[in-house]
Amino acid sequence: MNPTPAHAGACVPPRFAASCALPYASVSIARMTSTTIESPPYPHLFAPLDLGFTTIRNRVLMGSMHTGLEDRAKDFPRLAAYFAERAAGGVGLIVTGGFSPNLVGWLKPFGGKLSWPWEARPHKFVTKAVHEHGAKICAQLLHAGRYGYHPLTVAPSKLKAPINPFTPRALSVRGIERQISAYANAATLARDAGYDGVEIMGSEGYFINEFTAPRTNKRVDAWGGTPEKRMRFAVEIVRRVREAVGPDFIIIYRLSLLDLVDDGNQWDEIVQQAKAVEAAGATIINSGIGWHEARVPTIVTSVPRAAFVDVTAKLKPHVRVPLVATNRINMPEVAEGILAAGKADMVSLARPLLADPQWAAKARVGTPQAINTCIACNQACLDHVFENKLASCLVNPRACHETDLTYRKTFAPKTVAVVGAGPAGLACATVAAERGHRVTLFDAADEIGGQFNYAKRIPGKEEFHETLRYFRHRLEETRVDMKLSTPATAADLTGFDEVVLATGITPRRVAFPGADHAKVVSYVDVLSGRVKVGARAALIGAGGIGFDVAEYLTHEGRSSSLDPARWMAEWGVDPTFEARGSLVKPQPEPPAREVWLLQRSPGKPGARLGKTSGWVHRATLKAKQVKMLGGVEYLGVDDTGLRIKVDGAEHLLPVDHVVVCAGQEPRRELQADLMAAGKTPHLIGGADVAAELDAKRAIDQGSR
């Protein structure tokens, strides 16, 4: 076994000029300008990993993600195409979404399961497709335990999870034995289906983790009580799986290094567990970060890049098997830095490979500026899964649509004018140009990006810079003719074969007494820096933009998303990782302003934000003492402030500014002029429908 880089891999062309986006650019620019053929980019990332009985071609592990294609045999050809693109894109080792080893371990009714030979058979499509491209693949065995969304769930103790309505049944000793056998059986089936190994999911608060933690294991028999008895179930599973599959099969054990819940494991118990699963036959240990019920965010965009990598590094001296670092590793310089510093032996990227299947190939040839970076928004991946929809990706609508959304070359090239270089126009222009059309892209502004130029200024949304950097590169690569600082008129457009209006939106104005008072400004005035907001502000409208503007106004200085130590202090993560569950008292930084966030509809503001990120936005604003009110009637604005009525009582909010974040209206005045000139334009993004517009729809529509 050789977990350290052995050699640097093949020669690669020199890197192109640096164009990585702010504010992460410093490391990459230094690297990119200094790279030559003699010093290949990212030598640690592309060093093979020798496991003794097999070798993985590089250190890029595609982490497990449920996509929705795992649950029905008829979707396996699509699942195979999805994985094949990532294998062809150069990933070393792929881990599938979770398959339960038996029925009680289901994540949801009729979810993917691996307990009978006929359930294993369709997996051969997947393993064959991946092997054809030189990558290795492991099936994840995921028993949901008390997180299963069905009435058959089992757990070490009868304790309901705070995020699930179903109460599990506590297992008998015979029941425990049946679960262990189910794992061994599933691993044997995975081997028969052509997998190179399995990943045993022992973290994130699922079944095995429920045995290891005192929080959920209240047993007083041989499977609970002391740390040794709590970890016995995990160790026994690894031992029995190894016995069943033989020595030449990868067993990854996903170990919860940070539970981030009260009564979770303590550091010495985690080390003990790691040593025990290694001795029982694990080949690789993957890092698990945070239970699903944890109140500390672990993957959303405001989590700093590689925030938790030091906990993997802390385990390194204690084990000999290769260790995998995870969470918010989305660019090659971050991955290389972790490996070069000896903090881990592999890096796990999950969502970044939804965003760009060619991630590894682009890193290997030294073109990180060509990577379509995952911005950790969760909007099209995790949020979809939680809504029982097929996963995809906001920045790459082809993810999980590899067989039905293909950008084929056209046999009839046309001249195409795209008006508006926001997300919709950028996607449309680059896809049309890639297909062979001659595209001209107009924008009235002097830079591309549309509203993303406001989004990127929100503390915690720094990743949005990367999408703009990617599109700048794509525009160049696809040779789109750019016309910036050019407000297009109908006369400019009539000569084109096709005209696409991606002109976006205009912010909605509000109508109440004093709406034209000097205190009343739009979110655009604030985020563009045209208005300097006073010490007290009220925000009208509590949608995604209202929440973002509240974060902008309550934060000051460098965003803690760029500073892991401050971020950990804010969220109460023990920087030494020694405390039980790794939790300490949160220390939020004081708000920069006093802010009220208001909406007319009754109920909790933010209820309609993303399923997996909304709670983080609400918690952040609560920590910043933002007063969030629903059921508000706006009575008027004058020199004294904003008068409102809530629950029949009138209040005066003595604010310096009232910032309107009340939604948007489509901007498409060009449509009428074009129609009058005999030209029917195509409408996309906000110009088409402004209601419930987001970048996911804009990019998807632009691409299609």
Ligand code: FAD
């Ligand atoms: P726009 O982005 O509005 O782009 C339209 C472009 O057209 C502009 O650049 C404009 O200059 C140009 N234009 C207009 N008329 C003309 C003309 N006549 N000639 C030339 N150019 C013209 N969405 C998400 O999905 N997730 C988020 O986290 C998120 N956060 C956000 C945070 C903030 C603060 C804001 C403001 C928005 C956020 N959004 C988010 C929304 C997202 O940015 C929009 O949904 C998306 O930008 C809409 O894309 P679009 O291309 O339709 O329009």
Ligand code: NAP
């Ligand atoms: P939005 O989500 O539709 O919210 C608009 C808000 O304004 C609501 O709170 C609405 O609630 C209020 N409002 C609407 N008309 C009003 C009126 N006439 N007077 C007073 N209040 C009014 O829109 P948005 O916040 O502008 O966001 C635009 C889009 O960007 C959203 O669809 C969102 O998906 C996307 N976005 C997403 C994120 C993200 O993190 N995912 C972040 C930012 C933006 P009441 O009517 O109850 O007051």
Ligand code: SF4
């Ligand atoms: Fe990343 Fe957002 Fe795409 Fe999910 S939807 S993979 S979080 S960019």
